Amino acid sequence: MVKPVRAKKQFIFENSPSFQSCHASTLALTSDDQLHAAWFGGSGEGQPDVAIWGASYRSGLWSEPRRLASEEGLPHWNPVLFTTPEDRLYLFYKVGHTIPHWQTRIMSSVDQGASWTSARELVAGDVGGRGPVRSRPIILSDGHWLAPASLEGKNWHCFVDRSADQGRSWQASAPIRLDSPPQGKGTIQPTLWESRPGHVHMLMRSSERRVYRSDSNDGGRTWSPAHPTSLPNNNSGIDVAQWSDGSLFLAYNPVAENWGARTPLVLALSTDNGGSWHPVFTLEDQPGEYSYPTLLTGHHGSLFVSYTWQRRSIVVWHFVWPQQLRR
Numbered sequence: 001m002v003k004p005v006r007a008k009k010q011f012i013f014e015n016s017p018s019f020q021s022c023h024a025s026t027l028a029l030t031s032d033d034q035l036h037a038a039w040f041g042g043s044g045e046g047q048p049d050v051a052i053w054g055a056s057y058r059s060g061l062w063s064e065p066r067r068l069a070s071e072e073g074l075p076h077w078n079p080v081l082f083t084t085p086e087d088r089l090y091l092f093y094k095v096g097h098t099i100p101h102w103q104t105r106i107m108s109s110v111d112q113g114a115s116w117t118s119a120r121e122l123v124a125g126d127v128g129g130r131g132p133v134r135s136r137p138i139i140l141s142d143g144h145w146l147a148p149a150s151l152e153g154k155n156w157h158c159f160v161d162r163s164a165d166q167g168r169s170w171q172a173s174a175p176i177r178l179d180s181p182p183q184g185k186g187t188i189q190p191t192l193w194e195s196r197p198g199h200v201h202m203l204m205r206s207s208e209r210r211v212y213r214s215d216s217n218d219g220g221r222t223w224s225p226a227h228p229t230s231l232p233n234n235n236s237g238i239d240v241a242q243w244s245d246g247s248l249f250l251a252y253n254p255v256a257e258n259w260g261a262r263t264p265l266v267l268a269l270s271t272d273n274g275g276s277w278h279p280v281f282t283l284e285d286q287p288g289e290y291s292y293p294t295l296l297t298g299h300h301g302s303l304f305v306s307y308t309w310q311r312r313s314i315v316v317w318h319f320v321w322p323q324q325l326r327r
Helices: none
Strands: 006-011 021-029 035-042 051-058 066-069 076-083 089-095 103-109 145-152 156-163 187-196 199-206 210-216 227-232 239-242 248-252 265-270 278-284 290-297 302-309 313-320
Touching: 021 302, 021 313, 035 076, 035 089, 035 302, 035 313, 051 076, 051 089, 066 076, 066 089, 066 103, 145 199, 156 199, 187 239, 199 227, 248 290, 248 302, 265 290, 278 290, 278 302, 278 313
Parallel strands: 021 076, 021 290, 156 187, 239 290
Antiparallel strands: 006 313, 021 035, 035 051, 051 066, 076 089, 089 103, 145 156, 145 187, 187 199, 199 210, 210 227, 239 248, 248 265, 265 278, 290 302, 302 313
């Protein structure tokens, strides 16, 4: 079994006086090797006081959380941080009183998160949520951006938003259908990777007790019917990160029950493009909620993992793995 060379666990904050509850973290690295995190926090998920908060890590310490985005009386949800090769840092997030009718906002920073542009709608007139819903976009080999998206109405559907002009405009794919009718609502919150030019893959949270998968051979324009994998899913968030050699890391709760327990939380590795997965590290295994992981690869074998810790804090692990993970 592949083991990390180094593993360090930190809480970004403990018992913050600014909010009682927090959830749905996201991570990004900027060129100054500064790690950034964001999450939503307030009195409770969906409450009018919930805003987007963030912090930065440098020289071994996390900064005090600061409010990044808020609109009075409007609940905020699911921030997504994303850094471009030009070192522009983007923050996508949702706003809305109900999830089926939320909208996507976007802000950006050119000074490593020290200041941000004003928030704007990602897509004018959006209702339901365009752009990334929980996991970050990927930049394809042809330079196009691909954002993992989903809609949560009476039924759930995943799709992707594609941008050919570095995020100025977006084109949505058709909803990805399942290979058989779902017993529950369906699939949401996909996470993406590209295995070779034009070949893009998606894993999805589902109500069906399994992680679902779909594949595209044309750069995300069209997708195969989604099918269940062998991976259990508790109808909670997952995330994938791709290593430089093509290996994949996955963080998830291995619980095969719709709305099941959000513990344990584990890290798994695939060396065959997601065909099979092998557990390599247990992040949490005690009773409680440990959920919505985000994965981010860094330099020199680094892998960062953040997740919700009991809705009271955000945890970040910093791993250093052997450079070559293929067996």
